[in-house]
Amino acid sequence: MESLHKALKIxxxxxxxxxxxxxxxxxxxxxxxxxxxHELFANIYEEVYGSIDxxxxxxxxTGTYTPGSFTxxxxxxxxxxxxxxxxxxSMLIELLEDSDRMQEMFRIVFRAAEELGQHGLxxxxxxxxDAHAKHSWMLRSTLK
Ligand SMILES: [Fe+2]
Numbered sequence: 001m002e003s004l005h006k007a008l009k010i011x012x013x014x015x016x017x018x019x020x021x022x023x024x025x026x027x028x029x030x031x032x033x034x035x036x037x038h039e040l041f042a043n044i045y046e047e048v049y050g051s052i053d054x055x056x057x058x059x060x061x062t063g064t065y066t067p068g069s070f071t072x073x074x075x076x077x078x079x080x081x082x083x084x085x086x087x088x089x090s091m092l093i094e095l096l097e098d099s100d101r102m103q104e105m106f107r108i109v110f111r112a113a114e115e116l117g118q119h120g121l122x123x124x125x126x127x128x129x130d131a132h133a134k135h136s137w138m139l140r141s142t143l144k
Contacts, residue, residue: 013076
């Protein structure tokens with residue numbers, strides 16, 4: 001259970017960092033396709049943010065505590081912070097790589113939850129993997 005707790009906290013901090021980056025790109029994207037990019041990033045950050053509270057409460061239900069500060073998030077997150085103002089295409093490429101990474105992270109944490117018979121939790125983690133598969137599809141298709 002202890003390794004599951006750790007993996008959950010890392011995935012949670014990473015998901016929050018992913019959410020924040022999508023929102024940051026939504027705010028700052030520029031270029032001739034601004035309306036489409038602005039909306040694409042909005043759809044992504046809104047979907048991910050909508051999962052955060054449930055994710056935190058799923059973690060609490062496993063008997064551990066949920067991180068909730070930028071300090072802890074920056075220690076735990078495997079999604080690198082972006083502080084630069086990137087061109088639109090670079091934003092799409094970076095968020096696609098991050099979304100693929102989130103899919104992989106959820107695939108691994110899912111297995112850990114399943115091994116402990118935490119089927120409700122693994123169901124939630126599977127839905128997050130699936131949500132990121134869709135975000136990756138949208139980003140990949142926009143880059144073609
Ligand atoms: Fe907005």
